[in-house]
Each structure stands twice: as structure tokens, then as C-alpha cells.
Amino acid sequence: MNYRVLLYYNYTTIENPETFAKEHKAFCRDLDLKGRILVASEGINGTLSGTIEATNQYMAAMLADERFKDTYFKMDESEGHAFKKLFVRPREELVALNLEEDVDPKQITGKYLEPKAFREALVSEDTVVIDARNDYEYDLGHFRGAIRPEIRNFRELPTWIRDNKEQFMDKKIVTYCTGGIRCEKFSGWLLREGFEDVAQLHGGITAYGKDETTRGEFWDGKMYVFDERISVEINQVDKKVIGKEWFDGTPCERYINCSNPECNRQMLVSEENEVKYLGACSIECARYPQNRYVKKHQINATEWAQHLTELENQLVQ
Numbered sequence: 001m002n003y004r005v006l007l008y009y010n011y012t013t014i015e016n017p018e019t020f021a022k023e024h025k026a027f028c029r030d031l032d033l034k035g036r037i038l039v040a041s042e043g044i045n046g047t048l049s050g051t052i053e054a055t056n057q058y059m060a061a062m063l064a065d066e067r068f069k070d071t072y073f074k075m076d077e078s079e080g081h082a083f084k085k086l087f088v089r090p091r092e093e094l095v096a097l098n099l100e101e102d103v104d105p106k107q108i109t110g111k112y113l114e115p116k117a118f119r120e121a122l123v124s125e126d127t128v129v130i131d132a133r134n135d136y137e138y139d140l141g142h143f144r145g146a147i148r149p150e151i152r153n154f155r156e157l158p159t160w161i162r163d164n165k166e167q168f169m170d171k172k173i174v175t176y177c178t179g180g181i182r183c184e185k186f187s188g189w190l191l192r193e194g195f196e197d198v199a200q201l202h203g204g205i206t207a208y209g210k211d212e213t214t215r216g217e218f219w220d221g222k223m224y225v226f227d228e229r230i231s232v233e234i235n236q237v238d239k240k241v242i243g244k245e246w247f248d249g250t251p252c253e254r255y256i257n258c259s260n261p262e263c264n265r266q267m268l269v270s271e272e273n274e275v276k277y278l279g280a281c282s283i284e285c286a287r288y289p290q291n292r293y294v295k296k297h298q299i300n301a302t303e304w305a306q307h308l309t310e311l312e313n314q315l316v317q
Ligand SMILES: [Zn+2]
Pocket: 258, 259, 260, 263, 264, 265, 280, 281, 282, 285
């Protein structure tokens, strides 16, 4: 394990995000770092992979900068780069909540709960724990008992909360997300919306999984990550698999994208069913002319047609 994956954010003022992004990209490239960094006038959000030495140099440089001196870096060991490329991009905002009026976490945000206090909140009767991520992230893994908002995208969260207000009105609310950045805004928004007791998991699930006292306890499944690893383990105490296989519903944690490039649906599929369905989510997608699985495995037209006929016959029975 000579490599490391860094995950961090900092809500801080960055003047001229465009210029900053350009210079920062050159700096990262010199260190041979790969990954994705978003830069906005409200701050920075990044996930990077590189050698231990390069990531150390990167963190030292960031912490020496007045604007980023209190950045909290979450780290994972890795066998190589977790990204293929490097992107450093200026953006209007770091996370989009789709609000009429934006929330500035430097002005208003929920109380920070450290992992141990968060674990207590998880089992407390007067507290509701809300997962602030997308539905497909929740489905692969989440905290036991956490609420799963019915949303496909983080932007839909405010509307969903307003529609389901009565569920949480008299309770303490605790929110969590991957690394903490989404909760900074979301918990601030909840306070502004009139919820009185709002807290957030400091450092997100990533920090909770690494914490010596909690060791990921009460986390079920795996955690979805936005890099080539797709998912990582969190619970070192009493792990349960909760992901369900796309076709047969058996326990599964293996993510693939549908082999029809037009569909590209992300789904949990066993190796066996990947072969059976030619890497597709449905027979329609398995039949699609530009099917990537067929191309990759050099299946010729006759074999392909035969496979589809057999599959159709099986499904009819
Ligand atoms: Zn499909």
C-alpha cells in the first residue's frame, strides 16, 4: 500500500476561483496527483489519490495556506491511483441544494457530533438520523435505522423534508453523509427551516469508520465512493451485507453498469448473472446493438443471437 486517497473540503473564501483552479491544477500535476477538485468562491472540495509522499506534500502545502489551515483530511490506504485523471474545476457552488436562498455554513450549520456521540444518537429514542445522500448510495450501505429520503438527487432533499416534516418536528435531528460536506449545508438549512436541535456527523461516514472507539459499528453494507473503488468497507465490528442482487434479490455488493451504453444503469449484479444477461439490466439492453459486454468478450453475431434466444426461453419458463 504505497498510495493514499484523500478526501477533504473547506468552506472558506477563495477569491478568483478560476485562477486558483488553474494554478492548483498545475501544483497537483507536479505531484502526480489524480482525482477531482471543485473550487468555488465559497470554498474547496476534493478527493485525490497519489503516493504517500505526494499526498503528504499536498497536505503540508494546504495547511500552510491561511485559507486552508484548518482543513480536515480523511485518508484511505490504496494499492494505486483511485482515479484515471485529474480535474480541478471552478464551480458556482460546492454542493447544490437547489435553494432559493443559499446557506453559508460559516454562518449557520448543525452542531458537530464526533463518532462516539453519533453512535449514542443512533440508539437514542428521541433522535432521528437522516441519510443526506442519494438513494443508490443508501441502498448499498447505511447506518442501522437511518431514514432514507425518497430522492434520486441531493437537490431534491429540501422538498422531501418539507413534505415529510411531521416525522421529525419534535425530534432531535442528526444528519450524515460520506465526508461531511453535504451535511454542512443541509444541517444549516434545517436550522433555518425551523428545526431546533440539529447535529451532523463530523467528518462523515469516512471518519466514523476509522474511529478507534466506534470502528464503524451499526453501519450495514458498504459505503459508496465516487472513484474507481466504487465502494469501501466501514464496519469492523459486526458487518452485514444489505445490498440486493438486481435479478434475484440475493445478498450482493458487486456494482456494475449496464452494458448498454445508452442505459448505463448502476446495479448490483453477481458474476453469474453478469454472464447470463451479457452485463445488461434487461433483455432489451442485452440485445442493444452497441452492447459493451458483447464487444469486450468478442461474442460474434451468431453466438449473441443464440444466447438471447436461450435467455428468452429460460425467462418464459
Ligand atoms: Zn440497461
